[in-house]
């Protein structure tokens with residue numbers, strides 16, 4: 001069993017959760033079950049690994065069925081054709097707390113989202129982060145050979161590239177993709193172990209970000225804090241300690257075909273979320289889909305909706321906003337506080353405007369099946385994406401891909417990575433500007449059909465052209481380039 005359905009579909013950001021008792025394989029059967037991921041990174045990596053026959057090393061929950069694994073705790077998946085190897089690194093509760101809920105998400109996440117006042121640097125978290133990076137690096141080194149390509153995902157592994165590159169020959173290629181923003185050097189200045197984090201990442205031959213501004217911020221941070229490094233801004237390379245890191249902006253896409261397909265087959269008049277909240281079929285619908293995270297700007301969005309209803313009484317009773325918020329990292333006080341504030345704000349706004357047969361805001365934290373989510377995307381007239389800062393924001397692209405009727409409009413924060421490529425055809429907002437957001441919501445709802453259609457078609461073209469497969473291809477194309485460069489230089 002290698003899919004984590006509660007991760008919101010991207011298979012990456014959340015720790016493994018316990019499967020319900022009834023879903024677990026009977027320990028006596030000693031078999032492997034495989035859940036097909038429905039979208040996101042996990043779904044994108046799976047076919048690549050099947051083709052490459054590689055090894056995927058992932059965080060295990062200590063529940064691996066060791067009778068079907070080899071001595072190193074690895075298992076061949078999927079069972080029907082054993083295409084690749086899944087290796088697990090099991091972590092203790094203390095390690096998860098210090099590494100994941102600690103340094104990764106109490107320090108790196110808020111810093112990279114330029115919210116330094118939310119950093120909560122507890123005494124042993126950095127040490128746990130270092131130790132878990134070492135454990136993953138050791139697991140990689142055990143599996144890597146001279147010609148291996150090693151690809152790390154995300155901010156949970158800033159030290160690992162250096163550890164792996166030091167322990168493997170020059171011909172082993174180490175790549176890393178950083179899925180969240182890289183902050184300005186003046187914000188990054190406050191990061192604990194700042195210089196080691198940078199030199200850890202400089203162990204990679206290839207370092208990817210979603211968009212140019214994060215690449216620039218990273219290069220400037222290296223320039224400022226690693227004096228021994230030589231930064232070439234034009235080539236986007238850093239030379240340090242005898243090796244070169246190529247830094248690239250490769251914006252991640254979604255599996256657009258699958259969102260389009262699922263949306264076309266969804267019953268828009270029978271969506272469980274709308275049925276559960278008695279939303280009438282003629283109601284004009286707005287939608288927000290986010291992890292319940294302070295970086296997603298949900299609170300500012302709610303206040304903007306309140307302003308919208310205040311300024312446009314004619315829309316009261318006609319327009320409902322559905323907010324899907326997926327609880328996330330709830331063990332961290334800043335997340336718990338934010339969730340409470342969001343729920344209170346929804347209640348306050350609903351109390352202010354609701355009538356016997358209409359609710360301005362429908363709020364749900366329930367996990368939505370892929371089909372339900374795609375049905376909501378298709379049914380929604382306006383999607384509001386208003387993060388304070390967001391590496392990319394896949395939801396924007398999923399909505400566009402699922403808007404198969406040509407009627408959807410996107411209100412999009414200029415602080416989302418997605419804005420760099422889609423912003424000029426969405427309705428752009430400063431997410432903290434409540435008045436502007438209210439105006440853009442109004443504009444979205446009153447836009448002439450031909451303009452709505454034209455904007456959406458351009459967005460759809462972009463999202464389908466720059467999809468998940470294309471992102472994978474561009475990553476591997478860059479990997480091939482740095483591989484060629486490495487092979488032409490002397491061994492490490």
Ligand code: GDG
Pocket residue numbers: 007008009010013038039040179180252289290291324326366367368369370373390391392393394395396398
């Ligand atoms: C990080 C970066 C970057 C959510 N609720 C449900 C559900 N989801 C899915 C969405 C989407 C995913 O979760 C969220 O992805 P985002 O990109 O919006 O945001 P993060 O989780 O913060 O992801 C971000 C991303 O990494 C990739 O690099 O874009 O900037 O922060 O796929 O659909 N899916 C289902 N039910 C839900 O209830 N099925």
